[in-house]
């Protein structure tokens with residue numbers, strides 16, 4: 381007599397494997413359903429944190445400031461506004477002032493850039509022709525033309541910025557802000 385197995389008998393013989401596959405599929409589908417909103421939702425919330433670059437910046441973080449033709453070798457420093465996209469928590473404001481720099485050209489035509497923000501507490505310093513120095517209007521910090529402090533009010537000299545002259549006469553500056561009130565130059 382030949383023994384036969386009914387389909388029910390075969391299914392009953394493999395319940396652990398079938399259960400495993402069902403559970404695996406459930407975990408997979410559940411994972412996808414959970415991951416999709418996390419990816420898109422996380423991207424939405426992190427978006428402002430990820431977009432920090434100024435619209436005027438090139439890929440190296442340098443911003444075009446002006447032409448070397450506007451500076452005299454050995455002449456007085458000149459101030460320039462730095463514009464770009466400014467961003468608060470969720471909103472981007474295009475083409476707004478984000479800071480200021482002073483540029484000066486030495487006799488050998490090398491260009492130096494200073495952040496115009498006072499390292500004492502962050503006011504904007506002015507170049508005073510009569511004193512031939514940078515003076516801060518807030519608490520009288522004073523700096524010579526090399527950016528070195530001339531009194532003990534500021535904790536450090538003016539902050540120099542990386543500068544490049546490109547295409548013979550274009551001045552590009554890597555604009556950065558630094559923490560005020562510290563002897564160390566700490567980018568913020």
Ligand code: FES
Pocket residue numbers: 498499500501502503516517518519520521533
């Ligand atoms: S902020 Fe410039 S001297 Fe105080």
